[in-house]
Amino acid sequence: MNSRPDPNESENPMNTPDLKVDALVVGGGIAGMQSALDLADQGYRVALVEKEASIGGKMIMLSKVFPTLDCCSCITTPKMSAVAHHDNITLLTTCDVQALHTNGNGGYTAKVQQNPRYIDADACTGCRQCEYVCPIDLPASYDLDMGATRAIRVPFSTAVPQKAIIDIEHCLLCGKCEKACPTDAVDFSQQPFTFNIETNAVVLATGFQTTPTDAKREYGGGKLLNVIDALSMERLLAPTGPYGHILRPSDGKEPESIAYVQCAGSRDQSLGVPYCSRVCCMYAIKQAMLLSGALPMADITIYYMDIRTFGKGYEQFYQNAKAMGIEFVHGKVARIDEDSEHNPVIRVETIENGRIAERTHDLVVLSVGMLPGENLGPIFDVQPADDGFAAIPDPTLSPSATGHPGVFVTGTASGPMDIVDSIIMAGAAAAQAAAYLETMRSSVAAGPTAIPEVAHV
Amino acid sequence: MSEKDIRIGAYVCYCGGNISDVVDCEQVAETLRGLPNVVVVRTDLSMCSDAGQSLIEEDIKEKGVNRVVVGACAPSLHEVTFRKAVARAGLNPYLYHHVCLREQDSWVHQSNPDEATAKAGRLMLAGIAKARMLEQLDTIRLEAEQHALVIGGGIAGLRTAWDAAQRGIRVTLIEKSPFLGGHMAQLETIFPTGENARQALHELIEKVVSHFLVTVYTNAELTSARGYMGDFRVTITAQPRGVAEDFAHFDEAAAACPVEVPDDFNYGLTTRKAIYLRYPDAIPNTPAIDWKACTRCGECKKVNGTGIDLDGKPQTIDLTVGAVVVATGFQPYQPREGEFGYGQFPEVVTLPQMIRLMTMQEGNGKLTWNGHPVNNIALIHCVGSREIPGVHEPQEDGRVNDYCSRICCTATLQMTNELHERFPYINLFDLHEDIRTYSRGHEDIYTEASKNGVRFLRFHGDERPEVTAAPPDDTSPLLVRVKDYLTWGKELEVPADLVVLATGMMPNPVSDIVKLLKITEGNDRFLLEVHPKLQPVETAVPGVILAGTAQGPMNIQETCSAASAAAAKVGVLLGQGQVSLEPFVARVNHDLCDGSGQCVAVCAYEDAIALEPVLVDGKTVQKAVVSPANCVGCGVCVSVCPNHAIDVQGWTLEQYEAMVDAITADLPKLEVVE
């Protein structure tokens, strides 16, 4: 048995320069958290490395989640909390894996850099007094720039850990936060810190990105104020959203007519994204339903090519949306422009009657697709396939195994998928990592001649 | 602890708006402030978040709170979350009570916020009344048998067995039929990789059957089950195979067999004998007797006296296992007689049949069916899927298949591509509602089909195509009529020499297993998980886990992921050799028990409560004794006990009475601040 790292030190690896674990999970979105929990609950020791200041990934930004319409934090935050409190999990935020080497015993050594928060994480209580005195307001990426944050901040209200971080690129170094901090936690002397993690298995859960809103010139190239992406709409719908209401960005008007443009970044050869992103039909329908609850008088239209509600209970969800009066228009949107009041004007060829129509809405939401996140080639030697997501040698029978023994990939790092599928796949990666750990253990027990069998066959 | 030492913390959760959009949580909190024993009242946007849980922990540590009540979502979601928080702060986790303000209040009274707020107040008051009476309890810890029973020998069961065994857990896998592999064995080239299905399947089967921790029984079914997570007692009944492993005269025996039945491996397109191998290299590679078909005439035995036994008896195997994985798979939807002309015209086949038919067609020359050349094929999607209640004819149970079967679109397009490659002269017509090639690599199959010149026609769900006989002088025997929305709603007629119905997936009928294991089916008849995100492969019965298409339509890749996730859950439950069960079980007060045994008579659970000799004042008397591991805490014994000697721990009669009193009391009276 390896020596167990002190969980109390998990926020401050400066004191634990070298960590020995059974499994290293890279990425603290829903997939990484679930893999970490499924391994830790089996008794394995896990290090979870997240590059941001909080775990939670994209999911924590969402409003309510299909198909159950649970409030997203009801699903995510308890998992975040469970990760933070688990005796078998060492949580390492603001950390990057810089290199991964085989260690010759069937395991790996990861070189990890922790980037400074400029905050003594042990002292910080997350009271946000520093944030209130910071003089500069900055666009908050958590709210897709619609809301504001400051150069020193707790990333968001449900962040785990609840610790402040200084955005040094936007800091004036004025020192106001230092004076305001009741626990003297501000520490400008922090430096990037590098340490090694010894591990036997690796689970990569580095997630996805969404299509940039300026990707498509025909849709305004990101310049039309009232053409937003679906992630922005998630923030508008969330109870913690920037405006506290659903308002359009050009002038703060509550929209009366909202349109969804499906496949805005998927199934589009012109963008080099031929594949389907799997989640956009469902999230658009979900948002439309939530909007008709929040704005009962609003007209909501979804322009689509095919409605792909394929998951368990999803088709029924779609039929409910139709019954609620949400308008589904079969047609590919050719262009979006705006009128003098910044109202977006959609030009669409409706396939039902073959006519070209122009329709004006108050707000247009682009159902942006899922693009690959981090390229796992350079550091982890897991090469991207043609679509940019991790290449899987045997996707049929071993969907989470990479070519390397003991290295697995899960969640949206291995292709577009929703939360339900990410969670299932996270369990699968955990099962295979566990199998790998056990076969390694028994081969060690069997003596040096035994060849460790690869678990992911 | 005396009444006055009880310090209750009460928390009302907004649930991110789910509750607070309807219920005025601040007003509810106000109602609770100043109530006897209530020392802290708080609201929070999301109590289950780390920050929300920290509030509770701090109040326990700093304000001396020793009973916690949270009003939030249903207890099935987060009761355990809060118990853990309470335990982290050093308090016994059962000094916690969970009040449901969402499913039981805000969600069902959306149109009546005032009443909902009042109801929330009463529910919280009842919770607080109970909290005053909570007592410390301990979970029941038991040794867990590190052995899992996997039911179903399709790809799902095999993949779960493999992962669990690799993890170090013993596995017994039972397969109802005489051969392993399930439906995957009936596929040929599979999407999206283009691999050969049986080759991939056989590799895994070989590994599973040769793993030292795995035991496989074919022809075997679960016939009884009792017990609980960690300690299920199950009986497996295995029918004899009828043929010895070393039997070497299969071809002669089959030739001698006079019984001919439709071959279900080829979905009835061909026939086979009562002694059969599913396919030449089926695993196990020993032929089996189809007992339903066999007349026991003995002709096969005459070929070679030994090696065939028509009088074998079923074998029963008793096992103790810690967990049960249900991987009983699916069956393709069987169209009704006359549905899209199925059973009415011989030229109408299902997609599973078409896959078999393609392997029976030799070479790449000309495709013929029923002796006729095939020049036009129409493929119709969503047969037995995406049906609309009130529009489509329900099945015997009154339900329609209103779900999407998710594999058929890609499987159909894959079929068109294969047809195009082998028989490029054939005109292909694809009739669909939506094309759902959603997964990695699937869209490419669609693109290829478009490039191949497949003609796509699109219909509305409530205007499905009609398959009719063509006029006698037409070149093709059938006409498919469709209102096509790719040509703006034109009524079109498509000539067809062959119509392929892309039939959906239905669960294998497993009502016996559902009953034995006390699990549940959803409205779509597939087995039901607890929650798709929180417990996606677990059933409501602890220790009973789902894998693969028994739970819902999936392709092979998804099935393998789900099966591995099931194995992870097996690892979590059994990996450490111990399980803990909730302490909500019956408890007998021996001072009040007079040994009447009425409780024993009504108890529906084996070995949960029994009369046993107990020493009282030097005399041995019969008293009821509970076996906590077998008790489910249903409370039936409580209701019949004439002396009120039994209670369910954590849910005592006294606690219920206090809750009922609190709910029925006049609100204003309760609001009086001391």
Place this chain on the structure above:
Amino acid sequence: MTQDKEAARARTAMLKKLREEHKDTIEHTRVLLKKQQEIRRIISQAMKDGAGTVPEIAGASGLPAHEVLWHVTAMKKYDLVTETGRDGDYYRYALVEEASQ
């Protein structure tokens, strides 16, 4: 005592180095802050006479409405502005001193 002094000196040196290292970003943020303060002054001026909707504040201040929305949102988050109700399709905002009066 001397130890404290030494620590203070080290700290000053460290901060100096950090300032030097981040010279460009600090300058950039300083410019941003200046602009922001100016806009805030204009918005506060426009809101002086009471609550307003975003288009009203934009009209009174001459700033584009979407910019006004962003600043009002930021000010609301940090308790400088409060929402006071609705006006047709818009919400009304007021400076916090105003609102509390």
